[in-house]
Amino acid sequence: VANSLRQWLAELDRKGLLKQVNKEVDLHYELAAVGKKADGRYALQFNKVRNSSIPVVTGIAGTREIMAAAMGVSIKEVAERFAQAQANPVECVLVASGKSPVKENVNYEVDLGSLPIPVHHEKDGGPYITAGVLVAKDPRTGIRNISIHRLQVLGPNRLGILILPRHLSHFFRAAEEAGRPLEVAIAIGLDPLLLLASQALTPPGFDEFTIAGALYGQPLELVKCETVDLEVPAQAEIVLEGRLLPGVREIEGPFGEYPKYYGPASPKPVIELTAITSRRNPIYQTIVPATMEHLLLGAIPREGGLLQVIKNAVPNVKGVHLTPGGTCRYHAVIAIDKQNEGEAKNAIFAAFSSSQEIKHVVVVDKDVDIFNPEDVEWAIATRCQAGRDVFIVERALGNKLDPSSDNGLSDKMGIDATVPLDAEPGRFERIRIPGEEAIRLEDYLD
Ligand code: FMN
Structure with missing residues (x-):
């Protein structure tokens, strides 16, 4: 080492x-x-x-x-x-x-x-x-x-x-x-x-x-x-x-x-x-x-703490990511293997309690790559209905360095982008082409 x-x-x-x-x-x-x-x-x-x-x-x-x-x-x-x-x-x-x-x-x-x-x-x-x-x-x-x-x-x-x-x-x-x-x-x-x-x-x-x-x-x-x-x-x-x-x-x-x-x-x-x-x-x-370099030094220890706190509330958590676009502090993406309806919201509450700085939390299913912003956005686009799946808590404690905060007072938003457990079979099945993962494009090009 x-x-x-x-x-x-x-x-x-x-x-x-x-x-x-x-x-x-x-x-x-x-x-x-x-x-x-x-x-x-x-x-x-x-x-x-x-x-x-x-x-x-x-x-x-x-x-x-x-x-x-x-x-x-x-x-x-x-x-x-x-x-x-x-x-x-x-x-x-x-x-x-x-x-x-x-x-x-x-x-x-x-x-x-x-x-x-x-x-x-x-x-x-x-x-x-x-x-x-x-x-x-x-x-x-x-x-x-x-x-x-x-x-x-x-x-x-x-x-x-x-x-x-x-x-x-x-x-x-x-x-x-x-x-x-x-x-x-x-x-x-x-x-x-x-x-x-x-x-x-x-x-x-x-x-x-x-x-x-x-x-x-x-x-x-x-x-x-x-x-x-x-x-x-x-x-x-x-x-x-x-x-x-x-x-x-x-x-x-x-x-x-x-x-x-x-x-x-x-x-x-x-x-x-x-x-x-x-x-x-x-x-x-x-x-x-x-x-x-600066952002990751903050993100990784916070992700360690975040994972521990969420595990206590939702044991089937699969991964956490504090995203670079969210300054590696304000935006958390959490993947869970949902067993009970409502767990995504409980994971969001736990995330808010792990660090004052977390402001917006998205929870996705375990098939979504939390390190790929496009995949996370796709989950929000196709698995979330704002009236049902988004909630906001006004004026909790946030971070003073966030210029949109009121001297540190900050709204918090949770987004549940998980598939409802009672969805009809097949409705949320991700399309796939058999064999795609194994294809090497170079093998097909002149
Ligand atoms: N924390 C501050 O309070 N003031 C700073 O100026 C400050 N600058 C930092 C610069 C860098 C590059 C990094 C990575 C972190 C910085 N931090 C700053 C964050 C603290 O070092 C960090 O929150 C630390 O865990 C606080 O330790 P404590 O909880 O033991 O007090």
Whole structure:
């Protein structure tokens, strides 16, 4: 298993999925633009970045096929595999500093200007770190938590951060109420399994690093930080250490976000950095926002959670998909092997309860390919009557980054596109041509 960025890049290279960019690129838009062009096709390593000697990689897991390959399963098994890993976490191991490549360089003077941090979108407030996994501990319990946050460079050793109301925000509020800073560490340059683990929807008090171990099939190696009481992945390329400052807010944003709109500028918490450690010749990693890489990192862990929740309500669920057109967050397609009338609607209720962000849910029968948008649309077109099969719940909690929401208040819609169990035999039989699947067209062409 590739359990470092370098091993993963070597694997992509073997498969012909890593391309080297030796033409000089500007960090201002150009790098992001080239990365976006390659999105969904291959990973890029930029070896010549203007004003920097550090190479930059992006798009290291930009398709569902590559994510599935990293997880060692087929596309259809991805949600189940993630759910299994989350249910069977593997404890991390601590290694000595001497055994950790990210300690090859240790510097207590932090200058973010020394890193090749891109400006991605036109209206972004400045350069942003987008692929940093932030580690923090609950000040009340000491239990570790990890999450990715957009981090705007505000000064040589200062970052602005967006903290949506989840675990890190609870920790920071507790620290702030006690008038204390919250220690953080940000690991950059990681493999896709560790990035995926950081995105798990977990109950409070669950250390997501242990999901990475389960996905690897071996414990994740951690190493102690230099200036904060935290542990970070020993194989990371770069680690920034610092503290979220109590009572301090500075303007952060705007920032081009995953729904392909800008998240607005507003006063946000600030991290003051106290150390930077890195490999001798580090590789910097960036995720171009709203690319498939970004969307899939959100989708797969959510699909794992979604599958688990639906199984409790409708045990005969066959698969779930958070579709790219739905930003991999807002639209869920669920396949069931319907045994009782009404199960499709129960599956829809369960889906809404699994994640606030889910907004529109379609349930189809098991013969429909949930990863093929045309097949799903065909099911809606031919198996659904809106008056009977569509229902709407107004003003539930949704996602603030959805610009059509009322500051996060969002309507939810369920669509039952399953065939009624009492339909007369033959009425919904899919046409087929015997032998079609086995035909190779090339064999028939001159
Ligand atoms: N969540 C935020 O709160 N703020 C962000 O700026 C943010 N940016 C993200 C950028 C990327 C590329 C990805 C993949 C995710 C981002 N997220 C962001 C989502 C969180 O990392 C994710 O929901 C995580 O599971 C939250 O962890 P927690 O539930 O342990 O707090």
